[in-house]
Amino acid sequence: MSDPKQNLAEVLEKIESAAKNSGRSAAEIDLVAVSKVHGADRIRPILEAGHRVFGENRVQEAQEKWPALRADYPDVILHLIGPLQTNKVRDAVALFDVIETVDREKLARKLAEEMKAQGRALPIYVQVNTGAEPQKAGVLPEEADAFIKLCRDGLGLNVVGLMAIPPADEEPSLHFMLLEKIAKRNGLAKLSMGMSGDYEVAVAFGATSVRVGTALFGARP
Numbered sequence: 001m002s003d004p005k006q007n008l009a010e011v012l013e014k015i016e017s018a019a020k021n022s023g024r025s026a027a028e029i030d031l032v033a034v035s036k037v038h039g040a041d042r043i044r045p046i047l048e049a050g051h052r053v054f055g056e057n058r059v060q061e062a063q064e065k066w067p068a069l070r071a072d073y074p075d076v077i078l079h080l081i082g083p084l085q086t087n088k089v090r091d092a093v094a095l096f097d098v099i100e101t102v103d104r105e106k107l108a109r110k111l112a113e114e115m116k117a118q119g120r121a122l123p124i125y126v127q128v129n130t131g132a133e134p135q136k137a138g139v140l141p142e143e144a145d146a147f148i149k150l151c152r153d154g155l156g157l158n159v160v161g162l163m164a165i166p167p168a169d170e171e172p173s174l175h176f177m178l179l180e181k182i183a184k185r186n187g188l189a190k191l192s193m194g195m196s197g198d199y200e201v202a203v204a205f206g207a208t209s210v211r212v213g214t215a216l217f218g219a220r221p
């Protein structure tokens with residue numbers, strides 16, 4: 001568990017076989033290496049192994065870590081996978097390449113404004129709270145269609161897909177199916193779902209992007 005490089009090879013292998021088992025190609029599935037909390041010393045081995053797609057959940061933490069790593073690996077693709085406050089939108093648009101957590105109108109408007117100002121039309125995901133958990137971010141499933149329409153047609157955002165974090169104590173596949181259904185009826189191709197505990201299941205249910213932290217870097221301190 002402690003060698004990130006070996007963990008990376010194992011996770012990629014598991015994605016490959018999960019894809020194969022459901023008649024998919026692993027080439028359709030991005031591994032987002034979730035490096036939150038981990039320092040550059042843990043992240044560098046994964047970069048050295050050739051991996052380039054990473055996820056962070058806090059803007060400020062990412063700002064502290066990634067400029068130096070990017071100087072050495074300019075082709076890194078950084079996903080924001082945590083809640084975004086509107087006062088951090090400017091920094092987030094400047095730093096990240098993909099924003100996965102768009103879930104309310106005020107944020108969507110601010111993102112549209114800031115992307116225009118910076119000339120950066122970043123791909124975004126709409127986060128859906130598939131379990132309707134009060135403490136969790138994301139639009140409710142029944143509000144998703146209208147919100148996607150607002151983002152895409154009203155604000156001109158480049159909505160590429162949907163993202164969800166299923167409730168910890170429920171069968172994730174039901175949530176993956178729900179997310180897939182909402183994406184399909186809205187003509188969205190990408191599904192960001194699945195974490196260390198369930199990414200193989202997510203692949204079986206159509207994930208195009210899995211967000212894996214612990215299985216790559218070990219337990220977070």
Ligand SMILES: *Cc1c(COP(=O)(O)O)cnc(C)c1O
Pocket residue numbers: 034036057081082165195196197211212213214215
């Ligand atoms: C931390 C985090 C992950 C990774 O979780 P692991 O269980 O460590 O793989 C995935 N997605 C989001 C949104 C996260 O915050």
